[in-house]
Amino acid sequence: MQIQVYSAKSKSNLWRTLKAIGTEFPVAHALGFRFAQRNIRARYRQSLLGIVWALIPPLATAAIWIFLNQKNIVSLNHTGSSYALFVITGTMLWSIFSNAVTMPIQSIQANAPILVKVNFPREALMITAFYEIVFTALISLLIIAAEIVIFQIPVTGYTFLFIPAVLVLIMLGMCFGLLLLPFAILYKDIQFALPAFLQIALYATPVVYATTELSGGFKFLALNPVSPVLVSARDWLLGLQSSTGLLTLGCIGLVTFVILVAGFILQRITMEILIERMGT
């Protein structure tokens, strides 16, 4: 018979926490998957356009930029391929990333009423977030697949590298989300600021322009960790000369993964304090 002891002493022993996460993982995963299924089913049940809504914002952004470029209001021609193709791929990838940033916070917030009342493995909500991100990403990938067919982009070995690059992009996004999470629960400001911040970050990342177009004082934007992942994903897909190598991406992926695991542990330790502050 299992014995539960709750006492004042915080038992934040790293090894024990990891072990607990490990043993609870199958349950958490099943529950998280179930939640994701529920959310996805419910989300589009009362809408006419359904999943198309996931695509409208990035496509709209892309459309605006295609228009601006066509009318020569802005001139971005160093993209190395058709600008439309370039920008649609870019905004799709960006929407995957920004969704990955907001989803963990959103998932916790939406489930606050049950978090404060029911004891279930808290990791489940992160797994839910992950599956929802992947689901939305798959819809975006449909558009990208359509691009390949319509524009007859040659499929090479590099094209397939696109998939792991997208995964790294998702993990990177979730990292930001997880690290922001405790603060977002304590301070509502973060929720308010996040959409605005992501909007600005869109332009700090080479989504609608190419890295080569950066000059002078804007070179510092190359430090943006999202840039190499997003750019290489797009370059590989469109068969462009990639500015980042496979190794760089691998490194970023590894670091991201470590931070993600750390985020999971952090989440587990901090959750009971956060629940105290969430109220009912």
Next chain:
Amino acid sequence: MWYGLQDLGSAVLGSNQNRSVLRDGEFWSVKDVSFSLRRGECLGLIGRNGAGKSTLLKMLNGLIRPDEGTITMRGKIGALIELSAGFNPLLSGRENVYVNGQLLGFSKKEIDQKFKAIIAFAEIGEFIDSPVQNYSSGMKVRLGFAVAAQMEPDVLLIDEVLAVGDMGFVLKCLNKMDELRTKTAMIFVSHNMPMVSRMCSRICLLKEDKTTYQSDDVGAGITQYYGGFRQESGSFQGTNKVEIKNIVLESEGHSSTEEGLVTVHHGKDLILTVDVICHQPVYQPKMHLAFYDQEQRNFAEVFNFFDHIQAAEMVGLVRFKAVIPNIPFSQGQYSITIGLNEFQNGQRNMIFRYQSAIYFLVESKQHGWSPIQLNPVWELITHPSERS
């Protein structure tokens, strides 16, 4: 919010400093509460709003950590705190059963097996495949309880979950809980005292942050709980034909004018006097009394006025006096509601009705849950043929 950040910091850094000093603006929600409970026992946790019942339950459920002290629980913990948790209104009952069930810790396979039992218990029938938003609130709770009822916990926490649902379903739930009670240690939080007295074998009264009463005597605990509320006289409805001047209760020489609240010993007499001034004539007056207990149950009435007094007309200052012999009530606090009617041309008119006009206490060795405690004479009669 800032405290939250500080706490986060110390939790992450693993600092073990025990914070038993309150920071500015903080308060103890639950303090100095201790009890142990065995399988087959049910502890009723009662107290006023904000006494810390729910906080204590959250700690028992492992949602939040106590700042001081230790909780040890053996076995699987189940909580009936939030029924229909995780329900999505747009999804069908069937889909929601799976979500809710997995949330409570069942595996998908277990739910598959128990699905029929759940539907049967919830009595939802064909509605199981329609969206939950079309359910009535009672149906939602029924479905939620039906899922939760499939749990087989060793420790069961229950927080005021039976408030909704019709009588039939409440009875069904009570039976289910009786069944569970034999196998689990139960902690039952409720404001519904009849339910508490029905379910619980022990009681714990929380006040502000600590236990003020803990015992096996559930009735006494409930009486104490009620004693904590101010006795407020209820509404007065009436015409301005008459004015109530004075209401006095008396027992064994003690009077409410001196002592405020009169204490009546079980089996002794209670004397009620009511002074009224009739500004206009009242024809054929008839006074009636109704006794209420703390649950606001009207459990005794007095309607024999006409047997003793037949007055054609009543004017000026009038005193009514009623001697009620051998009060058979159990220990507790009671109130009397006084009403006055007049009969004119065969028609009854209400002059006034004064809800809970006056309170009194009964002291008795018997404090069962029922307000009337009878004292029959018992005899043991053995049939001669069955001797030997």
